[in-house]
Amino acid sequence: MPKLTNLELIALADSFPYPTDSRYKTEAGSLYQFMSHDMNAVLGYLLPSVVDILRDLKQLFVVSDEDQRVGIAPEYDSVEKRSKMMNDLALIWRNDNKFKVLKGWRSELYPIFYPSSKLYFTLERSACPIFGLVTYGAHMIAFVPASDSQKLRMWVPRRSRTKSTYPSMLDNTVAGGIGYPYGVFDTLIKECGEEAGFDPELIKEKAKSVGNVSYYYTRTSAAGGESGFLQPEVQYCYDLEITEHSPPPQPVDGEAEEFNLWDVEKVQEELAQGNFKPNTALVTIDFFVRHGIITPENEPNYLEITSRMHRNLEHPLR
Amino acid sequence: MPKLTNLELIALADSFPYPTDSRYKTEAGSLYQFMSHDMNAVLGYLLPSVVDILRDLKQLFVVSDEDQRVGIAPEYDSVEKRSKMMNDLALIWRNDNKFKVLKGWRSELYPIFYPSSKLYFTLERSACPIFGLVTYGAHMIAFVPASDSQKLRMWVPRRSRTKSTYPSMLDNTVAGGIGYPYGVFDTLIKECGEEAGFDPELIKEKAKSVGNVSYYYTRTSAAGGESGFLQPEVQYCYDLEITEHSPPPQPVDGEAEEFNLWDVEKVQEELAQGNFKPNTALVTIDFFVRHGIITPENEPNYLEITSRMHRNLEHPLR
Structure with a gap:
């Protein structure tokens, strides 16, 4: 399989065409x-x-x-x-x-x-x-910063092979939908415990709110159910900077099968092979942009990528 | 003067109405x-x-x-x-x-x-x-991270009182337009030397590319010249993390009159009083979002702010 570019990865999550796109009339017209x-x-x-x-x-x-x-x-x-x-x-x-x-x-x-x-x-x-309604989630990437001897490394879980949606695909360290009546950060703390066994006190103290991404997803069968439903999404993003000696994330509720501590190069390779769940690829690319790994100098489609990760959704929002 | 909210500050830089806005017909119709x-x-x-x-x-x-x-x-x-x-x-x-x-x-x-x-x-x-053409700049905020005894502090210059545009207003540590044929990071390095006396080697090693903002500015007389011209802008953002012992920025070319090392609270106060140049207020708010200072919990207009700081400009881009 040819390697996917960052823009192609973004297009898998932000898959509904823009009004200026030639696909728009055929796909949005009806x-x-x-x-x-x-x-x-x-x-x-x-x-x-x-x-x-x-x-x-x-x-x-x-x-x-x-x-x-x-x-x-x-x-x-x-x-x-x-x-x-x-x-x-x-x-x-x-x-x-x-x-x-x-x-x-x-x-x-x-x-x-x-x-x-x-x-x-x-x-x-x-x-x-x-109904094509906007939904919200909280995603966190736990990482060990670069040192003199090693590149930045990230904790990447593999989804359980028995999950009905995107089985065995790679994911963000912790990711969950924001249900009613929970707040954004409360949801993150809860998911951090349930999915990865992180101590709530660690998350409260160290997880850093770093912005959000938004995009317009067109569901495929990999999402479970019919193809074609429109799913505008907002994901609130968090970084958790830890050391290599911090207690590692652990599968708790069976959502994740394993957690890998991979360096940037390995993560980029897995991204390019299409092994990440589409919206977690997008969140990972946002992480790379914020951490100076993807830059205007090394990414020819930089502005298209950053714009599409922050798509202006024309609906009332949270 | 009543204090400006973060959303009101964003609206000073992203001042051209959206198609869904009631002002759109009157302001964009002609x-x-x-x-x-x-x-x-x-x-x-x-x-x-x-x-x-x-x-x-x-x-x-x-x-x-x-x-x-x-x-x-x-x-x-x-x-x-x-x-x-x-x-x-x-x-x-x-x-x-x-x-x-x-x-x-x-x-x-x-x-x-x-x-x-x-x-x-x-x-x-x-x-x-x-002609309402898209223009590009590179902005950097130099900051001293929070410690046990002190909040995060930022280097904030005051523009020269003799500048024709936005005299005496507050600014990002370094900010400059990207002229032809210069690259983004090359422009930043050049401006860092010219405006603030930063050593190019320090910038090459430590300035981190962290994304970009985009917005649609309607010029006012404070920008110099006629009011009403449309100015869609993209600013590439950089963070420079330094210590309090690092050599401070220094006025070099007269663009800046002085540099102040202010903590988050002081910067927020100056923002709320409307003392920042509009687009540098926006870049500062983006910095606060990325650094967990503005969060979904403490900012009621969080998603509107992040969306408008990343306005999708419907023009071909760099």
């Missing part, structure tokens, strides 16, 4: 906007196959073919009403085997925001891609 | 796109007052009022032809006192790219805002 109950905000994008199903639910949604929009019906005018309606529907679909993606049912609620920063409703995690 | 000679790329946006001037130059530009576009005439089909035409025109305008912004003539060429990464033409620096 999509419908999923609107808030007041029709003022675009919460996500819907595939025509989903619109056909919503069309029959006249009590719940208002479909306008003229302008390719589907709104939540105006009577769903509270967080509680919207959350109940959306989750009841997801449960019916699950029982009817309507969508393969719901086989990954998590019994975990994700928050949807509108206006920005204000909770609009909550929805079962596995149902969010059906 | 603008013309400045197109490449093949009419395939939007290089920038033009004010109607500039279009009226270009309209009379029928040998040089093709104005289409129907779709609000102005193209470089198709016969300018080489870098050399375009560069000569554009710079000759700027010089004529300068001699005719056509634009106040040309009073800041720099005798420094800026590179314009199209397709991305490929030189399309060069143009005198002070003329770029007339």
Whole structure:
């Protein structure tokens, strides 16, 4: 297999075309906007196959073919009403085997925001891609800084071979979705314990918030379920600088099969071979940009990469 | 004066409205796109007052009022032809006192790219805002990391009171535009010597490339010359970690009047009082995000801030 460039890796995670892209018309032209109950905000994008199903639910949604929009019906005018309606529907679909993606049912609620920063409703995690809703995660890379004798090294887990999504692929040291009603850093601390056995006190003291990435993912079958659902994502990024004598991360809940302490060169090789889960490749590339490993001098597509890792999502956000 | 929030500070640098903004129609509706000679790329946006001037130059530009576009005439089909035409025109305008912004003539060429990464033409620096062209800079913040007894401290220069642009305002430790034909890091090394007296060897060894910011600035009179010109900008960011015993930066070429070693709290206070030059406030906020000083927990507008600091500029880039 030819080696993937950094830009090709970014394009695997930020896979929905931009309006200026020649693919945009064919891939985005048939999509419908999923609107808030007041029709003022675009919460996500819907595939025509989903619109056909919503069309029959006249009590719940208002479909306008003229302008390719589907709104939540105006009577769903509270967080509680919207959350109940959306989750009841997801449960019916699950029982009817309507969508393969719901086989990954998590019994975990994700928050949807509108206006920005204000909770609009909550929805079962596995149902969010059906509506193209923005979801959020916290990712951390634990690393041992470069020394006179060695390059910077990073702790890279391999996902369990039995996971339904991206089995056996490489990942960020710790990564997890931000469920309702948890905060960003609280989620990170929890995931650090569950996935890697990190002491919460170590994380509270040493994990450093370093920004976030955002991108527009088009789901493939490797994500579990149908291909083509749109999944705009924001990942809050953290660095954990440790020494080689720090207690290493350990598989705890079985999400990770093993943790490897690899130097930059080895990580770049595994990236180029396509062995990382797409969005964790993107987060790793962001780490390399922030740590002066990928620079304007050594990366010909530097600005396209940094721009696409910070895609402006045109939806209300957390 | 009420204190400025971080989001308000970002909005001073990223001041051109987004298409979803209610100001967009009034502020962007009358603008013309400045197109490449093949009419395939939007290089920038033009004010109607500039279009009226270009309209009379029928040998040089093709104005289409129907779709609000102005193209470089198709016969300018080489870098050399375009560069000569554009710079000759700027010089004529300068001699005719056509634009106040040309009073800041720099005798420094800026590179314009199209397709991305490929030189399309060069143009005198002070003329770029007339055509709304993307310009590039390199900014560095020198800092002393936090210790047990002290918070992180940063070297903050005050601009000379005699500078024509933003006199006496606060700035990043080193900041300079990237002229043709210089590279990003080469420019940084040069500016570090000229503005702050940093040893080139120190910069080569210790300055760390940490990413870039991008934003869409609408010029005010503080920038020198006319208000309203559009100035999309990319700044490549560098961190220089030093100790309190390192030789301090020194005013060399008179750009800076003094350098202050201030802790985070003092810098935040000066930011909130609007004492930083707008784009250097943005770069400072990016530094705070990357260093875990501004976090999702303490900044309610976190995602709007990080998104706007990485605005996706819809033009071909370096």
